[in-house]
Amino acid sequence: MSNSLRINGIDRPLPADPRVSLLDFLREHLHLSGTKKGCDQGACGACTVLVDGERILSCLALAVQYEGRSVTSIEGLAENGELHPLQQAFIDHDGFQCGYCTPGQICSAIGMAAELGRGVPSHVTDDLEAGDIALTHDEVRERMSGNLCRCGAYNGIVAAIVSTQPGAPA
Numbered sequence: 001m002s003n004s005l006r007i008n009g010i011d012r013p014l015p016a017d018p019r020v021s022l023l024d025f026l027r028e029h030l031h032l033s034g035t036k037k038g039c040d041q042g043a044c045g046a047c048t049v050l051v052d053g054e055r056i057l058s059c060l061a062l063a064v065q066y067e068g069r070s071v072t073s074i075e076g077l078a079e080n081g082e083l084h085p086l087q088q089a090f091i092d093h094d095g096f097q098c099g100y101c102t103p104g105q106i107c108s109a110i111g112m113a114a115e116l117g118r119g120v121p122s123h124v125t126d127d128l129e130a131g132d133i134a135l136t137h138d139e140v141r142e143r144m145s146g147n148l149c150r151c152g153a154y155n156g157i158v159a160a161i162v163s164t165q166p167g168a169p170a
């Protein structure tokens with residue numbers, strides 16, 4: 001459908017005002033308040049959502065940029081009443097305290113896992129030719145460094161993410 005974007009599987013008309021950020025479109029227009037506004041300037045990662053499986057900062061994006069694309073926010077991850085495995089892992093591993101950064105952390109980690117699956121190296125990847133990149137704790141910390149947690153729940157966040165990766169060190 002033209003002049004629309006798909007949000008969590010539902011086509012939504014684009015906002016009339018082309019200046020509306022994707023973050024404000026989600027929160028203020030669609031009342032999907034799971035995606036959080038932290039800095040509103042691309043520095044904290046609280047607003048991270050997935051667009052066609054890739055993580056983006058929705059505070060730095062205009063909703064109209066994503067006409068015809070598929071956006072997934074934290075509200076779109078559970079299926080048939082079951083939490084996404086990473087949502088459950090955050091609970092199991094105490095991956096949050098206040099929870100404000102958590103939706104962004106989870107969406108970012110899902111996008112990060114897809115990047116890893118495509119063999120995209122990070123700053124700490126030793127072997128740039130390696131097809132399979134091991135998800136070490138250093139790799140997680142580097143790849144998730146754009147998602148800040150003011151509560152300092154990083155140990156639980158890393159443990160939760162690592163626990164969902166098959167074959168990753170515990």
Ligand code: FES
Pocket residue numbers: 036037038039040041042043044045046047048057058059060
């Ligand atoms: S609110 Fe978007 S990066 Fe902070």
Ligand code: FES
Pocket residue numbers: 095096097098099100101102148149150151152153
């Ligand atoms: S859990 Fe509070 S900011 Fe991360």
